[in-house]
Every structure is written in C-alpha cells, then in structure tokens.
Amino acid sequence: xxxxxxxxxxxxxxxxxxxxxxxxxxxxxxxxxxxxxxxxxxxxxxxxxxxxxxxxxxxxxxxxxxxxxxxxxxxxxxxxxxxxxxxxxxxxxxxxxxxxxxxxxxxxxxxxxxxxxxxxxxxxxxxxxxxxxxxxxxxxxxxxxxxxxxxxxxxxxxxxxxxxxxxxxxxxxxxxxxxxxxxxxxxxxxxxxxxxxxxxxxxxxxxxxxxxxxxxxxxxxxxxxxxxxxxxxxxxxxxxxxxxxx
Amino acid sequence: xxxxxxxxxxxxxxxxxxxxxxxxxxxxxxxxxxxxxxxxxxxxxxxxxxxxxxxxxxxxxxxxxxxxxxxxxxxxxxxxxxxxxxxxxxxxxxxxxxxxxxxxxxxxxxxxxxxxxxxxxxxxxxxxxxxxxxxxxxxxxxxxxxxxxxxxxxxxxxxxxxxxxxxxxxxxxxxxxxxxxxxxxxxxxxxxxxxxxxxxxxxxxxxxxxxxxxxxxxxxxxxx
Amino acid sequence: xxxxxxxxxxxxxxxxxxxxxxxxxxxxxxxxxxxxxxxxxxxxxxxxxxxxxxxxxxxxxxxxxxxxxxxxxxxxxxxxxxxxxxxxxxxxxxxxxxxxxxxxxxxxxxxxxxxxxxxxxxxxxxxxxxxxxxxxxxxxxxxxxxxxxxxxxxxxxxxxxxxxxxxxxxxxxxxxxxxxxxxxxxxxxxxxxxxxxxxxxxxxxxxxxxxxxxxxxxxxxxxxxxxxxxxxxxxxxxxxxxxxxxxxxxxxxxxxxxxxxxxxxxxxxxxxxxxx
Numbered sequence: 001x002x003x004x005x006x007x008x009x010x011x012x013x014x015x016x017x018x019x020x021x022x023x024x025x026x027x028x029x030x031x032x033x034x035x036x037x038x039x040x041x042x043x044x045x046x047x048x049x050x051x052x053x054x055x056x057x058x059x060x061x062x063x064x065x066x067x068x069x070x071x072x073x074x075x076x077x078x079x080x081x082x083x084x085x086x087x088x089x090x091x092x093x094x095x096x097x098x099x100x101x102x103x104x105x106x107x108x109x110x111x112x113x114x115x116x117x118x119x120x121x122x123x124x125x126x127x128x129x130x131x132x133x134x135x136x137x138x139x140x141x142x143x144x145x146x147x148x149x150x151x152x153x154x155x156x157x158x159x160x161x162x163x164x165x166x167x168x169x170x171x172x173x174x175x176x177x178x179x180x181x182x183x184x185x186x187x188x189x190x191x192x193x194x195x196x197x198x199x200x201x202x203x204x205x206x207x208x209x210x211x212x213x214x215x216x217x218x219x220x221x222x223x224x225x226x227x228x229x230x231x232x233x234x235x236x237x238x239x240x241x242x243x244x245x246x
Numbered sequence: 247x248x249x250x251x252x253x254x255x256x257x258x259x260x261x262x263x264x265x266x267x268x269x270x271x272x273x274x275x276x277x278x279x280x281x282x283x284x285x286x287x288x289x290x291x292x293x294x295x296x297x298x299x300x301x302x303x304x305x306x307x308x309x310x311x312x313x314x315x316x317x318x319x320x321x322x323x324x325x326x327x328x329x330x331x332x333x334x335x336x337x338x339x340x341x342x343x344x345x346x347x348x349x350x351x352x353x354x355x356x357x358x359x360x361x362x363x364x365x366x367x368x369x370x371x372x373x374x375x376x377x378x379x380x381x382x383x384x385x386x387x388x389x390x391x392x393x394x395x396x397x398x399x400x401x402x403x404x405x406x407x408x409x410x411x412x413x414x415x416x417x418x419x420x421x422x423x424x425x426x427x428x429x430x431x432x433x434x435x436x437x438x439x440x441x442x443x444x445x446x447x448x449x450x451x452x453x454x455x456x457x458x459x460x461x462x463x464x465x466x467x468x469x470x
Numbered sequence: 471x472x473x474x475x476x477x478x479x480x481x482x483x484x485x486x487x488x489x490x491x492x493x494x495x496x497x498x499x500x501x502x503x504x505x506x507x508x509x510x511x512x513x514x515x516x517x518x519x520x521x522x523x524x525x526x527x528x529x530x531x532x533x534x535x536x537x538x539x540x541x542x543x544x545x546x547x548x549x550x551x552x553x554x555x556x557x558x559x560x561x562x563x564x565x566x567x568x569x570x571x572x573x574x575x576x577x578x579x580x581x582x583x584x585x586x587x588x589x590x591x592x593x594x595x596x597x598x599x600x601x602x603x604x605x606x607x608x609x610x611x612x613x614x615x616x617x618x619x620x621x622x623x624x625x626x627x628x629x630x631x632x633x634x635x636x637x638x639x640x641x642x643x644x645x646x647x648x649x650x651x652x653x654x655x656x657x658x659x660x661x662x663x664x665x666x667x668x669x670x671x672x673x674x675x676x677x678x679x680x681x682x683x684x685x686x687x688x689x690x691x692x693x694x695x696x697x698x699x700x701x702x703x704x705x706x707x708x709x710x711x712x713x714x715x716x717x718x719x720x721x722x723x724x725x726x727x728x729x730x731x732x733x734x735x736x737x738x739x740x741x742x743x744x745x746x
Contacts, residue, residue: 468529
C-alpha cells in the first residue's frame with residue numbers, strides 16, 4: 001500500500017521524532033541530575049519539569065486542538081475529513097497525557113500530603129477532564145457510518161470543551177471558597193530560578209514536540225485505517241452489485 | 247422556533263400525563279436513592295443533615311439521567327424519531343421543547359426530593375430564595391445538557407450505559423455549585439451571600455448550554 | 471416529448487451506507503413531477519433505502535441526489551417540509567389519541583388544522599375512534615391514521631413503503647383513490663411494493679431494484695393528458711368511447727381505441743396505435 005504522505009513529509013516526521021526524543025531525554029537529564037533539589041521538597045520537585053508540561057499538553061493543546069478541529073468540521077465551509085481525523089487523534093493522544101498528568105500529580109502529592117489523592121483543585125479538574133476525554137473515545141468507538149460518527153464526535157467534543165472552563169472555575173472555587181475544610185496546603189509550586197527555569201522551559205518544549213509527533217503518527221494510522229475501510233467499501237459495493245445478477 | 251418548542255413540549259408533557267412514567271417510576275426511584283443514602287450515612291441524623299445539600303443534588307442528577315432516558319425513549323418507538331425529523335419542525339425548537347418538558351418533570355422531582363430531604367434528614371431551610379434560584383438554574387442547565395446528550399446517544403445501541411457516562415461528568419459543576427448554594431440555604435455552610443458566586447455559576451452554565459443546544463441541535467439530529 | 475420537465479426526484483450514481491454496508495450502490499433514478507412510480511424487487515434490494523434517501527433520512531455519501539429542487543448532499547433537511555413518508559412504522563405516539571397525533575403532525579408541518587377533519591372522514595376514522603389512543607388501534611387502523619396524516623399535510627412528494635400491507639380490500643381501493651387524487655393535485659408518488667397486483671394498476675412506471683441499483687425499468691402505458699395522469703377506470707372509459715382530446719396527447723405505451731380518434735393538438739406516441 002502506498003504511503004499517504006510524500007517523501008518529504010515522512011522525513012519531516014522522522015526529524016520531529018528525533019528532536020522530540022532528544023529533547024525529552026535532555027529534560028530528563030537536566031531534571032534528574034543537573035538541577036538542584038528544592039529546599040522544601042527535596043528531590044520531589046523534579047516532577048515540576050514533567051507534570052506541568054504534561055498538564056499543558058493535555059488540557060490546552062490536545063483538548064484545544066480537538067475542540068477547534070471539531071468546530072471546523074461542523075462548519076460546512078471548512079468541513080473536511082482532515083479535521084475529523086485530527087480531532088480524534090488529538091483527543092486520543094491527549095487522553096494518554098491526561099492520565100500521565102494525574103499519575104505524576106498523585107506521585108508528587110503523596111509524600112507531601114500523605115495521601116494519594118487529596119482533591120486538589122487542579123488534579124480534580126484534570127480527573128474530570130479525563131472522564132470527558134474517555135467519553136469522547138467511547139463515542140468514537142460506536143460502529144457506524146464514518147460521517148455520522150464524525151458528526152457525533154465533533155458535537156460531543158464541543159459540548160465537553162464548553163464545559164472545561166466551567167469545571168475549572170467551579171472546582172477552583174470549591175477549594176478556595178469552601179470554608180471550614182481542613183486547610184491543606186496543596187500548593188506545590190516551588191520557586192524556580194536559573195537552570196531550573198531553563199529546564200522547565202525545555203520540559204514544555206519537549207513534551208509539546210512529543211505530542212506533535214504522536215499526533216502525526218496517530219493521524220497517519222487513522223488515514224491508513226480509513227483507506228482499508230475504503231477498499232472494504234469497494235469490495236462491499238461489488239458484492240452488492242452481484243446480488244442483482246442472481 | 248418558540249412555537250415549535252411549545253408544540254414539542256406540550257406533546258411530551260401530554261404523553262407523560264397519560265403514561266405517568268416519571269411520576270410512577272422515576273419519583274419513587276429518587277426517594278429510594280434518598281433512603282439508600284440514609285442507610286449509608288445513618289442512623290444518626292447529624293451526618294445526614296450535614297450532607298443533605300449534596301445528597302439532594304446527587305439524587306437530582308440520577309433522576310435527571312432517567313428523565314432524559316425516558317424523554318428519548320418516547321422517540322425510539324415506532325419510528326417517531328424519523329417522524330420528528332421529517333416533521334418540518336425547527337431543530338432548535340425541538341431542542342427547547344424537549345428540554346422544557348424535561349425541566350418541568352425535573353422540577354416536580356425536585357419538589358419531591360426537597361420535601362424528602364426536609365422530612366427525612368431533618369434539614370431546615372433558611373433561605374428560600376437561594377433554594378429557588380439554585381433549583382431553577384440547575385434544572386435549566388441539567389435539562390439542556392441532558393437533551394443534548396440524549397439526542398446524541400439516541401440512535402446508539404449502547405445508549406443506556408453511554409448516557410450516564412457522558413452526562414454526569416459534564417454536569418458535575420451543577421452538582422458542585424448546587425450543593426454549595428444549598429448548604430448556604432440550609433444553614434450547613436457559610437451564611438450571608440456566600441451562595442452568590444455559585445448561583446451565578448449555575449446561571450452561566452444554564453445559559454451557555456441552552457445557547458449551545460439551540461445552535462447545534464440541527465446538525466445533531468442528523469447524527470442519528 | 472414537449473419541453474423537458476425538471477425532475478421531482480433525481481438520483482445519479484448515488485451511494486448510501488448503513489454502517490459499512492452500501493444499501494444503495496450507485497443508483498440512477500429520475501422521477502418526473504406528477505408521476506406515480508412503483509419500486510419492485512426482492513427483500514434487501516434497497517426499496518426502503520431509496521425512499522429514506524429521498525426523505526433525507528439516509529445520507530448519500532457519493533453521487534448526486536436532488537429532491538424537489540433541493541440538493542440532498544448539501545442540506546438533507548431542506549426538502550422535508552414538502553415530503554411525506556408512510557413507512558413500515560407508523561411514526562405515531564401510542565399514548566396520544568388519533569386526533570392529538572394528527573394535530574401534532576399537521577401543526578408541526580405548518581399546515582392548517584382545517585384539513586384534519588376531512589382527512590379523518592375520508593379514511594373512516596370517525597366517532598369514538600378519534601379519541602382512541604393509537605396504541606390501542608389495530609395495525610390496519612394505525613396505517614389509516616398515518617395515511618390521514620399524509621392527507622392532511624398535503625406534501626409535494628409522497629413516499630409510500632409497502633402501503634398495501636395490513637390494509638383490507640376496502641382500504642386498498644381507498645388508498646388508490648387517494649393516491650390518484652394527490653397526483654391530480656400535483657403531487658409525485660413513489661411506491662415500494664411487494665404486491666404488484668395492488669400497486670401496478672396505479673402506476674405510470676415500474677422500476678425493479680436489486681443489489682442497491684436499478685436493474686429493470688418499464689413504463690405501464692397510462693393515458694396522460696397534459697401533466698396529469700388518468701387512472702385505470704378513466705382510461706377504460708375513454709378507450710370504450712370515441713377518443714376526443716382537447717390538448718396534447720403523450721402516451722408512453724400502446725393505445726387501443728375502439729372508435730374514432732379526434733385530437734385538437736399534437737399526438738406523440740412511443741408505441742403502437744390501433745384504431746378499430
């Protein structure tokens with residue numbers, strides 16, 4: 001089967017893969033060895049190079065791309081199968097990042113809070129986000145006409161995306177406006193300076209690159225699988241025609 | 247659009263009056279949920295009173311799922327969903343009509359649940375305004391999102407399990423805000439106008455999803 | 471044959487999918503306004519799918535589909551107000567009674583409620599039946615109610631899916647009359663049927679479907695004066711007397727006349743003319 005992409009695109013993707021792996025490796029190296037441990041949190045602070053970047057990718061990048069792509073698909077003037085595939089790929093890869101955000105967040109919180117989960121505002125919002133993304137994936141799995149599926153998922157993505165800021169605010173207020181709760185200092189943000197700041201920046205960049213690479217790969221898988229479905233359609237059409245010959 | 251909405255809402259409510267499914271099945275279910283909570287938290291009233299606001303809204307959410315299921319089950323029989331699409335009704339009108347019918351049914355259920363909470367958990371209402379506004383805004387938001395997801399899941403074979411999974415996370419803010427507002431109203435939380443930001447949130451939620459529904463129900467109907 | 475008329479329905483190489491299965495596999499179909507077309511074919515050939523596609527309920531994934539001037543590929547909902555469908559299911563609400571169902575359907579279509587009483591009477595749904603819940607009616611009665619909805623809405627395109635099923639003989643001839651009256655009023659009728667004896671006498675043309683495409687087509691020789699068809703009884707009457715027509719005569723088929731023929735206009739016959 002011929003590849004859906006030109007040779008030049010394949011090279012760009014390969015370069016992207018290489019750069020993202022290298023930058024993630026650099027982040028790991030810097031984060032684990034070069035940067036100093038925090039006064040208060042010790043080595044635990046090294047998660048700051050990983051957890052916020054993942055959260056950024058999961059929430060803003062993945063969900064944002066999925067939402068915008070869905071809107072572009074729904075608007076008839078820009079409708080194209082590209083947007084549907086992009087939205088699905090972004091959501092799927094984003095779900096992985098969201099799950100990782102939750103895991104790193106829990107790991108970070110455990111030694112500080114003493115529990116695996118303390119209903120911290122950000123983590124709670126992220127958890128809800130994960131469920132919304134899983135809902136989208138469930139919608140995606142429903143067998144049916146690809147056009148109907150695209151429409152259903154696009155609408156689902158828009159409904160969920162509209163909810164994200166509302167969830168964010170409500171959970172935030174839940175934690176801050178709620179008086180009388182045991183005051184748990186859930187603020188884990190350490191002070192960042194010098195090489196730490198550069199590492200943090202590198203963290204953001206490298207995870208963004210990794211996401212971009214995974215996104216393109218997932219998109220390509222979608223194109224290939226759609227192609228197989230297309231050939232299936234040819235076969236199905238021919239079989240259908242032969243019904244008339246009997 | 248409004249005329250179509252009234253037509254659809256009237257039709258849905260008339261069917262409910264005849265068949266009394268929400269009254270005979272969903273309402274008792276909601277009360278059973280309250281009883282289950284009592285079993286889980288009791289027998290001392292203290293924890294129940296503390297939790298009363300939240301338990302009320304959780305019960306409302308469960309009842310909402312059932313009400314939405316019922317509303318779209320009406321169209322699943324005998325080709326009426328196709329009939330509705332072919333009828334020439336404005337999709338935005340169909341959305342508002344169905345949402346309105348669900349909202350009316352939810353209101354009845356909420357009155358019942360509120361009575362239950364007061365009677366069985368021993369809650370006392372301090373601020374009726376907060377209660378009314380919270381319920382009105384919350385109901386509108388729940389009905390709007392419920393109608394959207396109900397229609398989205400309508401043509402799908404796994405809709406019974408899919409609908410709660412899709413609906414409940416999205417309406418979690420309503421639960422959060424409603425509980426806080428009710429805590430103020432029942433006196434189990436901070437007093438004064440601490441309910442205001444929550445009430446505002448619920449109103450924004452309702453407004454946003456009613457607007458989204460009106461704009462998007464047309465394309466949604468085609469995704470059957 | 472005169473000037474070309476714009477089709478009421480035009481499908482060209484239309485493909486429609488249900489899931490992955492192509493229910494319509496590149497079908498070509500053209501229906502003229504005022505025509506009565508019968509769709510024949512075995513189960514699974516795609517008759518119901520053609521009707522649903524014309525109603526805009528089945529999305530067309532490739533090819534062309536234009537119904538009453540509206541492009542179904544761009545806006546499937548555009549033609550719905552002018553299309554009436556009688557499917558296998560009656561699309562009625564069981565808990566509501568006959569009158570309420572009719573009022574809802576008619577008001578939803580934006581038509582006036584004055585037509586309701588006439589439609590109900592025509593179909594023999596009178597007296598206590600009007601206030602009976604649809605859930606309590608027999609299958610034949612539900613069909614009548616669905617037909618009454620169609621009659622009261624007066625759509626420009628009628629899509630009937632096996633309308634004769636579940637109807638008794640009296641109801642069948644009533645259906646035939648109603649179809650002819652609708653067409654006389656300018657409607658176009660597409661009829662899918664398993665019962666040729668019931669459906670063919672009404673039709674201008676019959677089309678056989680198999681495997682999601684049209685495999686055979688034949689015209690059924692009706693006498694047409696102007697754009698309006700003449701049903702079998704009128705055709706029989708005309709054939710028994712001297713044929714006098716004021717206007718053009720278009721015949722797709724043979725003409726047998728026992729008597730004189732006087733025509734003040736053109737005669738176009740794609741067939742034989744036998745005048746005794």
